[in-house]
Amino acid sequence: MSKKDGMVEYSKDIATSINEFSAYELDVFLSLVFVSRSMMEHCKIPETENLKLELSSSTIKKFLSATHNSRIKKALTNIFDTKVYLKDDKYTRVRHIFEGLDYSLDYKTISFELKKEYIKLFYNLTGNFTQHKIKEFTSLKSRYAKRIYQLIMAYKDLYKWEFEADEFRKILDIPSSYNWSDIDTKIMKKVNRELTNNTNISKIMIEKKKIGRNIKKVLLKWKFKSPEVLVESDNIKEPILIKENKKLINLNKNRKKLSDEGENLINIFEHFDQHLKDIILKKAETYFFNKLGKVEKTPIIEKIWESTKNVYIVKAMKGEI
Numbered sequence: 201m202s203k204k205d206g207m208v209e210y211s212k213d214i215a216t217s218i219n220e221f222s223a224y225e226l227d228v229f230l231s232l233v234f235v236s237r238s239m240m241e242h243c244k245i246p247e248t249e250n251l252k253l254e255l256s257s258s259t260i261k262k263f264l265s266a267t268h269n270s271r272i273k274k275a276l277t278n279i280f281d282t283k284v285y286l287k288d289d290k291y292t293r294v295r296h297i298f299e300g301l302d303y304s305l306d307y308k309t310i311s312f313e314l315k316k317e318y319i320k321l322f323y324n325l326t327g328n329f330t331q332h333k334i335k336e337f338t339s340l341k342s343r344y345a346k347r348i349y350q351l352i353m354a355y356k357d358l359y360k361w362e363f364e365a366d367e368f369r370k371i372l373d374i375p376s377s378y379n380w381s382d383i384d385t386k387i388m389k390k391v392n393r394e395l396t397n398n399t400n401i402s403k404i405m406i407e408k409k410k411i412g413r414n415i416k417k418v419l420l421k422w423k424f425k426s427p428e429v430l431v432e433s434d435n436i437k438e439p440i441l442i443k444e445n446k447k448l449i450n451l452n453k454n455r456k457k458l459s460d461e462g463e464n465l466i467n468i469f470e471h472f473d474q475h476l477k478d479i480i481l482k483k484a485e486t487y488f489f490n491k492l493g494k495v496e497k498t499p500i501i502e503k504i505w506e507s508t509k510n511v512y513i514v515k516a517m518k519g520e521i
Contacts, residue, residue, distance in 0.1 A: 206333050206334055206335060207331050207332065207333060207334070208230055208233055208234040208237070208331070208332060208333075208334040208337070209237065209325055209329050209330065209331045210230070210233055210321060210322050210325075210329060210330055211320065211321040211322070211325065211328065211329055211330070212328050212329060212330050212354045212518075213286045213287060213288055213321060214284075214286075214321055214322075214330070215330040215350040215351065215353065215354040216286075216287045216350075216351065216354060216371065217284050217285060217286050217287065217371075218284070218285040218291050218370045218371055218373075219282055219283070219284045219285070220282050220283070220373060221278075221279065221282055221343075222275075222278070222343060223340075223341065223342060223343040223346055224264075224265075224266065224271070224275055225275045225278055225279050225282070226337075226343065226346050226347075227263065227264055227265070227337070227338045227346075228260070228264065228272065228275045228276065228279060229279050230334060230337060230338075231260045231263040231264065231334065231338070232255065232260065232310070232312065233322050234263070234334045235255050235259045235260055236253055236255060236312075236322075237322070237323065239253075239255070242322075242323045242324070242325075243323070243324055243325070244324070245319055245323040245324055247316055247317075247319045247320065247324065248316065249316055250299055250313050250314060250315055250316050251313070251314040251316070251319050251323070252311070252312075252313045252314075253311065253312060253314075254309045254310070254311045255309065255310045255311075255312075256308065256309060256310075257269075257272070257303070257304075257307055257308055257309060257310050258308075260272070260310060263334055263335065263338045264338065265338065265341075269303070269307045272303060272307075272310075273303045273307075276301050276302070276303055276310065277301075279298070279301060280296075280298050280300075280301040281296075282296075283295065283296065284296075284297060287367075291367070291370070295318070296315075297314060297315055297318040297321070298312055298313060298314060298315065299313040299314070299315050300312060300313040301313075327515070327518070327520055328461075328518060328520070329520070330350065330353050330354045330519075331353065331519075332349070332350075332353040336349075336398065336399050336400075337349060337350075339398045339399075340394060340395070340398055340399070341394065342390065342391065342394060343373070344372055344387050344390070344391050345390075345391045345394040345395055347371060347372050347373075348372070348391050348395065348404065348420075349395060349399065349401070351371070351420060352401060352404070352420070352422050353428075353519075354519070355518070355519060356424075356428045356519045357428070357480075357483075357516060357517065357518075357519040358517055358519070359421065359422060359423065360419055360420060360421040360422070361419075361420050362417055362418070362419045362420075363417065363418050363419075363420065364416070364417060364418075365408070365415045365416050365417055365418050368418040368420075372387070374387065380408060380415055383406075384406075388404070388406060391404065392404050400424050400425050400426060400428060401422055401423070401424060401425070402423045402424060402425045403422065403423045404420065404421070404422045404423075405420075405421045405422070406418050406419065406420055406421070407419040407421065428519075462510070462511070462514040465513075465514050465517045465518065466510055466513065466514065468517070469513055469517060480513060480516050480517060481509075481513065483516045483521065484509060484512035484513045484515065484516045484521070485505065485509070485512070487512055487515070487516070487521040488505055488508070488509070488512050489505075
């Protein structure tokens with residue numbers, strides 16, 4: 201993604217992670233991601249060794265509300281030390297994703313060394329990623345607003361996502377002393393106002409689902425002022441090759457096999473009302489035929505669509521198209 205697009209991209213595992221970054225540290229962290237991706241071919245990063253980069257501090261400061269060197273240096277120290285728990289690990293594995301993160305003595309450069317096993321969280325993205333405007337994110341002041349914003353952008357096209365109640369509280373780092381009425385009045389009401397004033401989000405709501413007397417699940421729902429469109433990177437290529445002159449269609453066979461997450465999303469899709477299903481299906485079908493180019497809807501093309509449509513439905517539900 202080019203710098204002029206102003207879009208930052210990273211794995212949904214980061215968007216849904218449990219961490220203790222402050223609001224300012226989140227700004228610094230994602231600014232590092234954005235600038236580093238803008239300065240190189242981010243889809244061709246070797247994953248056999250740690251990634252070492254030096255960034256101009258002036259490019260990072262463009263996205264920060266406070267640019268005093270001592271504050272940036274403290275933020276970098278805290279980011280380096282902060283533990284990150286990922287959903288795919290069921291939030292049980294502790295990760296320190298950087299081998300090094302330093303501010304030069306003259307404050308002109310920020311150098312970092314990202315551990316090789318975590319390169320895939322920020323580079324070489326081919327799917328399952330979160331995309332949003334970096335300046336929209338850094339315009340938000342509260343940590344709660346930033347974390348809710350990340351969750352919404354991770355599942356933007358679904359307009360809702362269900363969390364385990366404990367998971368939701370941990371992602372937002374809500375104090376244990378807060379009951380659910382406190383969360384409504386002290387957090388969600390303020391977050392709703394901040395998001396609607398500073399972003400394309402027009403409304404957020406949470407529905408609490410009980411089992412017996414206890415709240416076990418939380419359904420986060422949102423609306424946009426105008427449709428959120430995924431900006432497609434030239435570096436992210438679909439594994440589809442069409443050779444019209446030979447009527448040869450070579451589809452990556454692995455695309456037909458859905459992951460566990462994909463199967464789960466298809467199950468969710470099947471329980472949507474028909475109107476919402478039609479919208480998602482139309483988006484998936486349009487994307488599929490657009491990727492093929494100008495070809496007639498022959499029986500063989502229709503057959504390929506029927507055999508692969510679940511893959512594109514999942515992409516639509518994950519906000520990847």
